[in-house]
Amino acid sequence: DAKTTQPNSMESNEEEPVHLPCNHSTISGTDYIHWYRQLPSQGPEYVIHGLTSNVNNRMASLAIAEDRKSSTLILHRATLRDAAVYYCIPQYSAGNKLTFGGGTRVLVKP
Amino acid sequence: DTGVSQDPRHKITKRGQNVTFRCDPISEHNRLYWYRQTLGQGPEFLTYFQNEAQLEKSRLLSDRFSAERPKGSFSTLEIQRTEQGDSAMYLCASSFPWGKVTEAFFGQGTRLTVV
Numbered sequence: 338d339a340k341t342t343q344p345n346s347m348e349s350n351e352e353e354p355v356h357l358p359c360n361h362s363t364i365s366g367t368d369y370i371h372w373y374r375q376l377p378s379q380g381p382e383y384v385i386h387g388l389t390s391n392v393n394n395r396m397a398s399l400a401i402a403e404d405r406k407s408s409t410l411i412l413h414r415a416t417l418r419d420a421a422v423y424y425c426i427p428q429y430s431a432g433n434k435l436t437f438g439g440g441t442r443v444l445v446k447p
Numbered sequence: 448d449t450g451v452s453q454d455p456r457h458k459i460t461k462r463g464q465n466v467t468f469r470c471d472p473i474s475e476h477n478r479l480y481w482y483r484q485t486l487g488q489g490p491e492f493l494t495y496f497q498n499e500a501q502l503e504k505s506r507l508l509s510d511r512f513s514a515e516r517p518k519g520s521f522s523t524l525e526i527q528r529t530e531q532g533d534s535a536m537y538l539c540a541s542s543f544p545w546g547k548v549t550e551a552f553f554g555q556g557t558r559l560t561v562v
Contacts (some may be wrong), residue, residue: 373551380451380538380553381490424489428549434480434503435540435551437489 341425346442355412357441359425362406368427370401371435372410376421381437384410384423412443420445449473451554453539459560460529467525468557472541479522480551481514482538483507490538496522529561 342360349355361370372384385392385399387408392399398411412419422440452471460466472479477498482490493512494504498519508514511529516522526533536558540551 378555380540380555381551382553383550386550422489433549434492434495436492437482440489 341427341438343423343425343438343441345439346444348444348446349412349415351417351445351447352414355415355419355443355445357410357412357423357425357443358407359409360407361425361427364405364427366405370399370405370408371426371428372397372399372423373426373435373437374419374421374423375440376418381424415443415445417445417447419443451539451541451552453537453554453557455557456555457558457560459562462529462531462561464529465525465527466529466559467523468537468539468559470522470524470539470541470554472521472539473543473552474520476541476543476552477519478542478544478549479516480540480542481522481524482540484536484538484556485534493524526559529559531561534559534561 340363369386369388371386373381374384375381385397387399387401400409422442424437424440426435454469480495481493484490492505493508494514496516499516511527514524536556538556540553542549542551
């Protein structure tokens with residue numbers, strides 16, 4: 338499994354953008370990059386995934402570096418409900434296990 | 448609610464006792480995963496099933512742990528002779544692999560406290 342490096346924590350003000358970096362320099366060419374988040378007292382939930390191109394969905398955007406060794410999850414306008422631990426997970430094959438690292442704890446200040 | 452369901456949500460047991468947790472996945476999902484999470488850490492993979500077949504087990508899954516998915520639907524995770532180090536959140540997830548990406552859906556977990 339590819340190793341990932343994420344900051345332990347980040348703070349943001351409400352309604353401001355949050356940029357969450359992830360380094361995955363050992364990623365293989367076939368690994369998709371997944372992001373999950375875990376709200377307090379909840380199981381993790383899927384946020385977004387991508388392979389090479391930047392991706393957008395209703396929750397977030399994912400910007401993938403051209404060399405794929407890093408990616409950034411972007412929350413465009415953070416709300417208090419976005420306070421969670423965000424995990425970046427390279428996954429090489431559909432259906433295989435997700436390998437979680439320590440993630441980034443996002444604190445959103447009102 | 449058609450999400451992943453886990454039972455019980457909380458379990459307190461005395462050291463040395465056996466405990467069993469149940470996971471009901473989303474009905475059409477053929478893959479089921481078990482994870483363990485301790486405070487401040489990310490979830491750690493324990494094992495997964497495709498239908499009723501257990502395809503992979505982590506080294507974390509000692510011989511005191513056993514998981515089953517007898518009919519390819521619900522799954523149970525049993526811990527025998529519990530130890531204080533088994534105290535953790537046990538998470539279940541399910542998925543239906545399609546294409547090249549799988550979205551896993553997690554339950555809310557069973558929190559085990561061994562006293």
